[in-house]
Structure formats: structure tokens, C-alpha cells
Amino acid sequence: MRKVLVAFFIFMCAQVLAAHGEVQNARQDYSASQVEMADQFRADGKIYVLTGIILIILFGTVVYLIVIDRKVSRLEKELRNDGH
Amino acid sequence: MRKSWWKVVTVVLLVYVITGGLLMEVPRLNILNETIRALYFHVPMWFGMIIMLVVSMVYSVKYLRSSNALYDTIALEFANVGIVFGIFGILTGMFWAQFAWGAWWSGDPKQNASAIGLLIYLAYFVLRGSLEDREQRARIAAVYNIFAFAALIPLLFILPRLTDSLHPGNGGNPGFNAYDLDNRMRRVFYTAVIGWSLLGVWIASVRVRIRRIESSLEL
Numbered sequence: 001m002r003k004v005l006v007a008f009f010i011f012m013c014a015q016v017l018a019a020h021g022e023v024q025n026a027r028q029d030y031s032a033s034q035v036e037m038a039d040q041f042r043a044d045g046k047i048y049v050l051t052g053i054i055l056i057i058l059f060g061t062v063v064y065l066i067v068i069d070r071k072v073s074r075l076e077k078e079l080r081n082d083g084h
Numbered sequence: 085m086r087k088s089w090w091k092v093v094t095v096v097l098l099v100y101v102i103t104g105g106l107l108m109e110v111p112r113l114n115i116l117n118e119t120i121r122a123l124y125f126h127v128p129m130w131f132g133m134i135i136m137l138v139v140s141m142v143y144s145v146k147y148l149r150s151s152n153a154l155y156d157t158i159a160l161e162f163a164n165v166g167i168v169f170g171i172f173g174i175l176t177g178m179f180w181a182q183f184a185w186g187a188w189w190s191g192d193p194k195q196n197a198s199a200i201g202l203l204i205y206l207a208y209f210v211l212r213g214s215l216e217d218r219e220q221r222a223r224i225a226a227v228y229n230i231f232a233f234a235a236l237i238p239l240l241f242i243l244p245r246l247t248d249s250l251h252p253g254n255g256g257n258p259g260f261n262a263y264d265l266d267n268r269m270r271r272v273f274y275t276a277v278i279g280w281s282l283l284g285v286w287i288a289s290v291r292v293r294i295r296r297i298e299s300s301l302e303l
Contacts, residue, residue, distance in 0.1 A: 051106045058102060062095050065286060072293045079300055 091286055097279030101128075104272045111266065115184060122180045123269065128276040129173035130198075130240075135281045136166030136288070137205075141233040144226035153299070154292075156222035159229055161291040163208060165284045170202050185250050194244040194251045201236045208232055 105124035113120060140162035147155035177195065178188045189195060211228055215221035244251065 047106060051103055054102050054106070055099065058098055062098075065283075065290070069286075069290050072290055072297070075297050076293065079297060 090282060094279060094282040094286060097275050098283065101125075101272060101276040101279050105276065108268070108272060110269065119180060119184055122176065124272050124276050126173060126176040126180055127273065128280045129169045129176060131277040132280040132284050133166045133169035133173060134240075135277075136162045136169060136284050137233055137236065139285075139288075140166060141230055144229040147222060147226045151219070151222075153218070153222065154296070156226065157292050157295045157299075158288075159226060160212065161288045161295065162284075163205060163229060164291065165288045167202065167205050167209075169280070169284060170198070170205070174198060174202065181250075190250060192244075192250045193247050194240070194249050197239040197243055201239045204232045204235055 101124060105121055110118075110120050140159045143155045143159035143162065146152070147159060174195075177198075181190060181192075181195075182188050185192075208225065208228055212221055212225050215224060
């Protein structure tokens with residue numbers, strides 16, 4: 001747990017430092033539409049993003065269910081070894 | 085984890101349902117607009133619920149014929165998952181109705197009937213909780229479950245069709261005509277029904293196993 005917190009803290013520090021280092025004229029680069037970026041992913045009302053979000057939830061739920069399933073299997077095995 | 089091919093199938097089907105359901109082409113209809121896609125998510129909840137409750141009812145019958153406690157547990161857990169699907173169905177339906185029909189609850193015959201149906205099933209769990217003796221509880225619950233199912237079918241499939249309803253397929257029309265669900269939509273829709281139902285079976289099976297562990301610890 002502590003390791004996770006430390007990692008998170010370092011990550012946040014990096015974020016703050018990066019924000020300080022922002023150069024003014026870099027801002028207009030964000031609106032340079034002639035430069036090709038992965039714009040397709042943001043097109044059509046960003047439906048692909050929504051699809052991604054729902055897929056993440058689905059995968060999360062499935063992984064959670066798999067973890068529960070495995071835990072139950074482990075308990076069943078322990079019970080069998082105890083001779084219940 | 086008990087490895088089964090059908091668990092893999094479940095995940096594959098649901099991934100197809102979500103990507104296909106959100107991205108594939110759908111009929112462009114007024115008022116509905118993109119919410120027509122809710123058909124892939126809202127209706128399969130009810131189909132899933134019915135399938136879970138059929139399994140539950142069958143196992144209640146099997147329990148009464150054999151007095152095998154495992155059948156009672158299976159009936160209970162499938163009813164459990166079925167009602168979870170039903171609650172998802174009613175919540176998604178209300179949300180959809182707010183934008184398609186203009187109100188969260190319009191007192192539509194099918195809305196009211198499904199709410200009554202859910203309450204009948206909630207009473208099943210209250211009934212179980214109120215009985216101490218295990219065999220008595222299993223037997224009375226099994227009988228109640230069969231009657232609950234017998235009440236649910238006319239509530240959802242017959243009564244709403246005898247009168248006018250906002251739901252498509254009611255007021256004398258057959259459920260799925262060409263305008264409600266064309267062949268392209270059927271592909272995603274039936275995949276969704278199978279996918280969610282398999283997920284329900286998966287959850288129910290895990291819950292049955294947890295109950296088995298619990299009861300073996302009590303002995």
C-alpha cells in the first residue's frame with residue numbers, strides 16, 4: 001500500500017512540475033488543425049471513447065467475477081482437503 | 085476457477101454486443117435517434133431475467149420432486165440473478181422513457197406490470213428470510229416460486245397486449261415486427277440476450293458454490 005502511495009505522490013509531483021514548465025507559445029500548437037493527429041478517435045460525437053469506457057467497465061466486471069470464481073474454487077479445495 | 089469454454093464465449097459475446105451495439109449502423113428514426121441502441125441493452129435484461137426465472141422455477145419443481153437441498157439453492161440463486169436483471173431492466177427502461185416518452189414513469193401497462201412482477205419476486209426473498217426451518221423454507225419457497233412465475237407470465241406477456249401501451253408490440257401487435265427490429269439489429273440483439281444470460285448463469289453458479297461452502301461449514 002505504501003509503495004502505491006509513494007508512486008502516486010511521485011507521479012503527482014511530476015505533474016505539478018510539468019505544469020510549471022509549460023511554455024506560453026506551446027498553447028497555440030494545440031489548435032493547429034492542419035497537423036495530423038489521432039482525430040478519428042474523437043470524431044462522430046466521440047462514440048469510440050464511450051465504447052472504450054463501457055468496454056473497460058465490462059472487462060473490469062469480468063475480471064472481478066473471475067477473481068471471485070477463483071477464490072470460491074480455492075475455498076472448495078481447502079474444504080475438500082479438510083475432509084468436509 | 086472452474087475453467088469452462090462457455091465463460092470465454094460469454095466475454096466474447098458481450099464485447100461484440102457493446103462494440104457492435106454502439107458502433108454498428110441502426111435505423112435512423114425520429115424521437116428515438118441513437119437511443120434506439122438501448123434495445124441492445126434494455127430488452128436483453130428482461131430476456132435474461134425471464135431465462136433466469138425459468139431456470140429457477142424448473143429447479144423449484146425439481147426440488148419438490150426430490151427434496152434435494154442443492155436444487156433449492158440453485159432455484160434461489162437463479163431467482164436472485166434474475167431479479168438483478170429485472171431491476172436493471174426497470175432502471176434502464178425508466179431512464180430511456182424519460183427521453184423517449186417524456187416521463188420517468190408513464191403508468192404504462194407494461195411498466196406497471198413489470199413493477200408488480202418484481203414485487204412478487206421480492207416477496208419470495210422476504211418469505212425465505214422469515215422461515216427458520218431449512219426444509220420447511222425450501223418447500224414453501226419452491227411452491228411460492230412456481231406460483232410467482234405463473235403470475236409473471238400473464239403480467240409481462242399477456243395483460244399488456246390486451247390494452248394500449250407505449251411499448252412496441254403491445255395493443256394487439258405481435259412483439260417483433262419489421263419496424264421494431266430488423267434483421268441487422270437482430271444479430272446484435274440475440275447475441276446480447278445469449279451473452280447476458282450466460283453472464284447470469286456464471287454469477288448464479290458462483291453464488292450456488294458459495295452457498296454450498298457455507299452449508300458444508302455449518303454441518
